[in-house]
Amino acid sequence: MKAARLHAARDVRIDDVPTPRPEPGEVLVRVRAVAICPSDLRLYQDGHASGVVPDHPMIQGHEFAGEVAEVGEGVDGPPVGTPVAVEPSWHCGECDTCLAGHENLCRNIVFPSFPQTDGALAEYIACPAFSVAALPEGVSFVEGALVEPLGVGIHAVRLSDVRGDDRVAILGAGTIGMCVMLVLRARGVSQITVVEPIEARRRWPAELGADPVVASHEQLLTADFEADVMFECSGDNEAVEQAMSLTRPAGRVVVVGIPHPDQVTFDSTIPRRKQLTVIFSRRSRNTLHEAIGLLATGEIDMGALPVRHYSLEETADAFEDTAERRGDMLRAIVEP
Ligand SMILES: [Zn+2]
Ligand SMILES: [Zn+2]
Structure with a gap:
């Protein structure tokens, strides 16, 4: 072959x-x-x-x-x-x-x-x-x-323990960020904010109902934005600290992106003073049938x-x- x-x-x-x-x-x-x-x-x-x-x-x-x-x-x-x-x-x-x-x-x-x-x-x-x-x-x-990246999204959302009325933010509107967003919406989460520096990539989360969709985390910081649950999906090394800085006290950060380079540094004052729960999500677990089910029923349209x-x-x-x-x-x- x-x-x-x-x-x-x-x-x-x-x-x-x-x-x-x-x-x-x-x-x-x-x-x-x-x-x-x-x-x-x-x-x-x-x-x-x-x-x-x-x-x-x-x-x-x-x-x-x-x-x-x-x-x-x-x-x-x-x-x-x-x-x-x-x-x-x-x-x-x-x-x-x-x-x-x-x-x-x-x-x-x-x-x-x-x-x-x-x-x-x-x-x-x-x-x-x-x-x-x-x-x-x-x-x-x-x-x-x-189905595999969708499974990564399902696994991350499961780990986050998110509730329908939580205010959620996603860093990075690549495939994984979008899969997380699609799963969140299928779970009834409606308050979704997305940060994506590449202009053309801001279109998709906006069309799928994210509001606001902004270019940088600074825009949210200056607006005193705070998420209950934050998903880091960009894989940018600095994004781990950015995610922490945008999460409310006692909130949760799920790191889904693979930081590049692997070594991450952050100001420990941020998660410590806010007593954040930071969860590193690893690939997917037992998501195959759920992912296919979401596609089959049309609850999630990956064709978009x-x-x-x-x-x-x-x-x-x-x-x-x-x-x-x-x-x-x-x-x-x-x-x-
Ligand atoms: Zn993959
Ligand atoms: Zn084993």
Whole structure:
């Protein structure tokens, strides 16, 4: 099969590699859409994922959908040809964190696209059957690929314990910020403020009902704005302190974005004097069926998010366009 493999930082090549076979308990997926996540971009640009260096030319991509091409031994369905989405967080189900219900923090987690496990930027990928769910009619492969970031949004909102009458703010109107916002709205949260420096990206949260949508956190600070619950979704290093400074005393901050660089500094006086609860959200846990349900019922319309389409051969362009943080797209979609 053809696969886009990262040979070194910014060096993606289309290689012929053996097509994976589904092991017992696995499903082989013919990949139809892969969304490029900023976390994939980090590995693409830096050549390592927060210090973990690939030991082989890696296939990246963890936000994907496709159709079942083959089922391994012991798997009853979904049948060959079924369109499916995949939760790419493959836990062991046996370690102490799994048994405590924190499968996303599994000590033996396998995450396709994180070294050393190959991801989905290829024609096929083998996935554990438990991580695969059928896409209902009317839900496209692109929306199927966005089930993973939607799951990240669902997980973050669950952790936040937000209530319908809370005043909420989101830093960053990229895909994750927008997924958090869509989930909040589906949960009946109506007071949503969004901070997004890229002008063209302010359009989407405004259209979806965020008010106000501003360019910088200073605008909110000078207006004495305070959130009950704050979601940091920008991944900007300084945004963690900004989020804290905009949260009311005894409020909650959920850090969803992956700070870049990894080391974060903040004035500890801010969260200390306000006794803030700061929660770091990790990927998603058990969100696959809920995410698909929200799409199937139309409660959430991922079709509203702007994407651009690329062939597998154009994978490097998809990464470079993602790096540019273009205003006119939130996700680059590679269609192998
Ligand atoms: Zn992702
Ligand atoms: Zn485990």
